[in-house]
Amino acid sequence: MELPLLILLTTQVLLPIFFLLWLWLPHPADRVGWLMRVVYGACYFAFIAVIGRWDFLSTVLAVVLPVTFAVSAALAYRRVRHRTWNRSPSLMRSHGFTAAMAVFFLALTARALSGYGYQDTAVDLTFPFASGEYYVGQGGSTTSINSHHADQSQRYALDIVALNGFGARAAGVMPDDLTDYVIYGREVKSPCTGVAISMHDGIDDNRIFETNTQEPAGNHIILACGTARVLLAHLRKGSIAIKGGELVTAGETLGRVGNSGNSSEPHLHMHAYLGGTLDYNAGEGVPMTFSGRFLVRGSTVTIP
Template structure:
């Protein structure tokens, strides 16, 4: 099993199961013990709801698991409501670690949530896909929800996948067949009116969990949309539908999603930058909005 899948199962399945069971066993000797446990669990559920990749297990779980925790916490309180508020002679020794961990995860959650906004002027674009439901795997203004954020030109980059009827990005956790990924081979549309200032094709798709770091963007298109440059990357080999220098219109087909370049599974990478012209690693990354909406990790977009 790949390490990312193992980490995901631990953080989004095993640890939530632990916090749910910890509400019940062993039963706290006082209400303060219940309260610190409940607060620790609530802080963790808040954290994982924000930073988790729920497209692996089902996007609805990002809301259903916290809701289940709230219900379980309320029911578990009934078992301790008649107990004393505090039965310990030392609050710090008995409850200090649990309370500190609750504060720790709340701080991590607050840090992640700080990436839900931006101060720069955003580039307004059209969403680059037609009908379907899409999920933002990477996106936002902090590294905790967007692993691109440390790169100056990619500070507000997006990684976009598509969801099936179960809210999952693929048929399975990590299938080997590229066609099992919902986004694979979907048509990518131009997000603006502009000029295709650079295109590149001819790079093979990677096998799942393998990457091509020598040509990070893989098959790609760079658009000039006003003063901004927009990179759309990881297209399928042979699918680029526009030539360098061509005028493009919003909604025009640019190519089809693949798994070329520095991509371990099919998705569309997209980022906007000022300056840098044809070098997508140069320039200053700027936020993108779609119908005025700033997308972050966990955002879903439904196109009718």
């Protein structure tokens, strides 16, 4: 089993099941025992709600699991409501570890939530897809929810996938066929009215789990959107529909999503930067908003 899949199943399936079962078994000796299990579980569910990649399984689970936990906690309380609050002579000895772990996950959640805002001046763009439901796999202003944030030019980069009717990005958790990914082949629209100052084509799509680190952006386009430059990367070979130096309008088709470059599965990578011009790694990354909305990991965008 691939390590990312193992981590995903552990953090977003096995541990949530553990916290649900732990509300009941073993039976809490008193109401403080019940309360500590609820607090610990609630902090963990808050953590995975913020940092989880729910598009791998289903975005529906991001809502269903916390609701299920809340209902289970209420039902579990009915079994201890007539018990004394505390039977232990030492709260610290009995519940100190549980409390410490709850604080730990609460701190991780707060750190991730700090990435929901930004300090720099943002460039407002048009969302680069037409009708459909889309999910942000990487995005935000902290590494907790955006793996690109440590890179100066990609600090506010986005990785975007599309969702099917079940709220998943693919037909399966990690299928081998590129066409099983909803975003694959989807038309990429220009996020602004500007000039296509650079592009590259001719790179084959990678197979799932393989990457091309020699040409990280793969087939890509760089647009001059006012003072900002916007990179649209990992496009499908032969799909780019414009030429270098051409004026494009917002919403115009530029190409199609592929899996070229440093990409392990189909998605659109985009980031905006100042300076650097044609070198998308040399500029200063700036936030992107879409109709004023700053997108982060877990954000969904529905285009009618």
